[in-house]
Amino acid sequence: MIQGILSYIIFLPLIAAAVVLCLPKRLESSYRIVTVVATGLTLLLTIIAVYSFDGGIAENINSEENLQLLEKSEWFSLDLGSLGSFSVDYFLAVDGISIPMLLLASIVLFIGAISSWNIRQKKKGYFALYLLLSGSVLGCFVALDFFLFYLFFEFMLLPMYFLIGIWGGPRKEYAAIKFFIYTLIGSILILIVMIGLYNSVYDPVRTGAEIGVTSIEQVQTMVQSGEVAREDIIKSFNMIYMADQANYIPGSLLSQMSGGEIIGKSARWIAFLALLIGFAIKLPSFPFHTWLPDAHVEAPTPISVVLAGILLKIGGYGLIRTAFSFFPDSAFHYSWMIGFFGVFSILYGALNALAQKDIKKLIAYSSVSHMGFVLLGLAAMTVEGISGAIYQMFSHGLITSMLFLIAGVLYDRTQDRLIENYGGLANRLPRFTIVVGIAFFASLGLPGFSGFIAELMVFLGAFKSSAVIGAIPQWMPVVATIGLILGAGYYLWTLQRMFMGKYWVKKAEWTERLKDLNSREYLMLVPLAVLVFWFGIFPDTLMSLINSSVEGFTDLLNQAIR
């Protein structure tokens, strides 16, 4: 157990980025080594963090005592006179919801770093930006101060924009700008809600210190009954406080008891919708997904991997951490709609994938389909559903990384990604075919792979939902099972068209270039395959971390609804 391990995890890549920037051009070839070593060390630290994480602790998610590896110190505060003070904490911690995401991010970033090995142009910029991206992504998953979270969230945009826009494919500018604008719109919505929340939530500990009361409960009752003067209330960006409805200042805009209204609707509903859309863009869910295919197709392989493997998960993580935690009542109110969009995304993504000609686009749409499961699981608001959503994010991160690496392997050799230009590759690339088979079958949810466990949990939770909590109707998971069939359809069809049959490629000169996997590619793909297997057969490895936090989280939701 290392003190401040989370800070090390975040800052290690950032320091490495500075190192890369300082290294002279003469040592160009060392950039990638620095990157791989830095992300590798980050992974090591994350594993230590996961190892020291006690899955049995967090019974109640909205209390700081149940967070682990906590680092909290005041970062800055501005006195704004009559507007109160503006204080931001440097607050990092993990619980069962963020620790799988942290692990996933470290793994995928490491794999992505290896995959960046043969970037040829503008190396310094690339690796520096990649490390910057790594740091901010990791920060996003451990920051528990909304301001800090938002900072990291926004900070991802910049490197991503350049990474797509400079090292991307032919339509990179278009894709990069589209990605940027889409995400920015989401960010703005989040920002608005963040400000609203800040004005509604107080810090019971500091307020208690101000008025000389130590017990948090006492402070909360005092504030709720209006005994505490307005000036003594100290506001907070702390996400843990935001998740406790007792910490909302009575009479403030977003308070559950006495919230305000915007255009005749509860402000809490509006705020929830804003957060939902903000993160649904990132997730992405229908109808906010159109940036995804373009961004994926144009981005270089490692960036596709990071984009699909981690960045999409921030959408789901953000929904759990913010939208559902802060506004459980609104979440319940909109659960039908969320579930519907989940199911719709599942089917829509799958049908779209069926019609794609470009393998990267196919994978991108399959991501839309798979992230629909996340929405469905969240909408269910049951333990199974939410665990399933988290598990799905984790497993999809691994599987989709594998898929994009596979697309990259082909693209590296032939600079072509069209399915119709290949045939019978199994004859020429047998090992590659095995890996592709594993990835495809894992992605279509074959038992024994992690994807199956995740989807199963989502289905169980979603079906149970209407009886247990009454969030979404039973037909939703039943209809969603069609997604499984369509998933099998598009993957098997692709497998059949590209790998089965007689060997044939569009251009004769490709044959020479189509060599089976090299050792670097094995290094990326085999660990992923092993992990996908492992988490499919021994779900408890992950579930033991998640379980109690998710239970705490669903308790929170249940309390708020009743």
Add this chain to the structure above:
Amino acid sequence: MMPVDHLLILGAGLFVIGFIVVTTRKNAIAVLIGIELMLNAANINLVVFSRFDPDFLQGQVFALFVITVAAAETAVALAIVLKVYRHFKTADLDKISELRG
């Protein structure tokens, strides 16, 4: 012990002197001297009030930093003056009027 008021007045005086020097001198180095005076005046205030903050000594610490920054500032400023002198062949500020509207 000198009363606080007197020290503050001393600081104010020093500051005003520095200010007048800064505004009226034509030579860049004289202006620098004025700036140093003003910084010192500020330091006096900081140190004086620091007496009443024995636990944290924020004033003293800040004074220390002011001194350091002043040193840095002087170094850079003199470098600029030298450069300017080489370029315009004068250190007189009223002759260097690139900013004239």
Add this chain to the structure above:
Amino acid sequence: MEWGTTIFYVFGAITLLSALFILFTRNILYAAFSLILTFVGVAGIFVLSGAEFIGVTQLLVYVGGILVLIVFGVMLTNRVKGQKVVSPVYQKFVGSIVGIGLFMLLMKGILEANFGAMQWMKTNEQQTSLKRFGMTLMTDYVVVFEVIGILLLVALIGAVYMAGKRKGVNDAS
């Protein structure tokens, strides 16, 4: 009046007088030397106010460092031999008026505030120890301390870089 207070006033006087000398002299070199006195006076006040460390630093940095720099600056920018290094003065009138106005204003503020009457002035005043200062500096403010160190370094390098003569740069001299 105690000895300590007396010395206090002496230093105050030195400071103020030498500063006034700077104000009135036109010779930059004289002004620079007078500045030494001012700094020494201020350093004395620091020491007597319980900020020994700041006082010493003041002497070291200002007298030992900054002044030398200034004197060098004077010498490097005025190469006319045998002449007094004079700084022309302008805007005398306006400058003085504004200065005096400012001084009056500050005086008014200080006197009106009447610090002597404040409660915390009486209760809290204590002698501070150098040890304590050191501890504070090296614990609470250590990051700022480091940053300021780096700033200094950067400024020095920058100064050398700027002042240094380079080939191909369009310099007159």
Add this chain to the structure above:
Amino acid sequence: MIELQDLISPTDYDPMINWILLLLGIPLLSFISSLFIKKNAPIWSTFLLLVNTGIAIFMAFSFWYGDSVSIKGVWFTLGDTVMSYSFYLDRLALLMIALVNLISFLVHVFSMEYMKSDRNKPRYFAYLGLFTFSMLGIVLFHNLLLMFIFWELVGFTSYLLIGFWFEKKTASLAANKAFIMNRIGDAGMLTGLMILFAQFSTFDLEAVKALMIFSEIEDGNWVAHFTNNGQEVMNSLDGRWLSAAGIALFCGAVGKSAQFPLQVWLPDAMEGPTPVSALIHAATMVAAGVFLLARVFVLLDAQALEVVAIVGAITAFMAAIAALSQFDIKKVLAYSTISQLGYMVMAIGVGAYSAGLFHLVTHAFFKAGLFLCAGIIIHQLHKLHSDEIKFNEQDIRVMGGLRLKMPVTFLCFLICSLALAGLPGFSGFLSKDAILLNATAWAEIKGGGYYIVIGLAYASVILTAIYIFRLVFLVFTRGFRLESILNKPGLMDKVKEGNLILLIPAILLAVGSISIVFGANVKAENTWFMQFITNPIYLVPESYAAFSLVDLSEATIKSLHGWVAIVSISLAVGGLVISYFLYRPISKKALIFQDAPEPRGALGRISFNHWYQDVLYEKAIVKFIVIKGKALAWFDEKILDGFVNGLAKTQVVLAHIVRWFDKYIIDGFVHLTVSTSGRIGQATRSIQSGNVQTYILSAMILLILLLLWLMI
């Protein structure tokens, strides 16, 4: 009140677990090692399977008379729900492991010769190992979730084996079709799992059954009542979900056991190697559906069972019709398999639990035997291939007269055919008779339209006899038609009987198809099988069980017994006779058979194309989905993305408009202001001296003024 945790809590160590793990581990070892050792993979994996078969048979014999063994443990926890795993060894499981291992072993042996010249042998044997592993998983695990997992794995291995010759486009397409059809069924089964989990919070079958007893129907709601960790739980769902659960679970069986409407994959699956067809698509995997139905039998309510029975009967009839006019020897057998599976499913549906399972076992033997015999024929005919002789060795139009050259094969094929047709003295008769008896009794009780179901079943009996003897006559009697087709007399002499490695498995399976194996008796209920594997007790909540199989009165069965036997025997014999007159060596049909390009007549074509079901799916569903996908992709790209891009473009246009406005209107105004202020500025420019000190001074003046204003 029943406590859930008691039902699923891990059991103490039981030495039986070692046997079970051994049983599962050996095929898995065979899978992994075959991929690595390559050269000796066939012999090595066959040896492993022999060991496994030995273990299985040993277990079956030594534990047969003991009590059922149940071993439970924790797989993972989900929230506070424990996902347990459990093994369960009862007589059915023991029988199945012995059966699966035995047939798998025989197929391994057969494959050693059959696949001799294939360079991908290691891969083939690895797949077989994986298949055996997954199949044993279904049998041994007694937990719906784990059964589902192995269920899908079986489907996956089937995909791999059908697509084993992936270079053939038809093979890869058939593999896809099989997997997707299975997936459709699995999606249904998953729904069943969801329903049961929502009610009972566990997948453990024993626990589910126990909890099912305590669930009730209250006001049309299906309420499960139990305690979990001491807390009282009352899960309630609409009553219709109870039937839905049964039908959903049955969906899984529909996919895997190739029942209507998902049966179309099985004929295509014949693209795989023939031994694979024998093992997977005749004896074991397709029977897994029936096995599953048997396992969840007690959870199905009356409506669900009715659906099961009707689907089974329809499948049996449709496939029997389709088998009548196929030209491909394997396709005939494939349709025959579907038809027989329909019987088994119908048996479960009418409540004839043990009769259905009995048929499963007998069918496994005779159908695997038929496939292996067909395999021998194909293999031996394949050897005739040379540069100038090319033909489809699976087409029965090129065969004929093989009885003379392959007498042993002929004999085996004949025995298995007789068993399939259900003639007395062969195993098929016993089980088929038992099913028909139960089904008739069922129809007697239900009356009305249910006689149609029975009618279909009886019609299938005669059809079965017709198509299988058509095959016997056309393949083994008269002359070798290939000679006349290729105009190469004397080709017949080159045909050789298969060697012993090929023959021994076939012989063993043929022997297993003789009724004496199951008891020297003509009555099914007197066989050891029916004695030991008896019908279970019905568990579904009372009010929904309109009738249950225990209600089938002994008296009805007794009174029907003789009649049913007579009718089924006479139907089978009738079929044989019809077939003889149609396809005997000198009949007209047999004479012109080699020239038939496709059956004539509407009926013939319907039969040949299997009721045009495939065409329907291809034209209606697959096309629909693909078109839908394309349409959605178009929508996504043009409309949705177009909208987004349009938004962006509008914004750019708007920006241009604003720019114009800015430039000419606002800027114009500004210019005016500027020129005005410019003049003023000219006047005041002396203030703007460019001297920093002046600026400071003026700033300070302002500051002082501000302070003064504030102070006063």
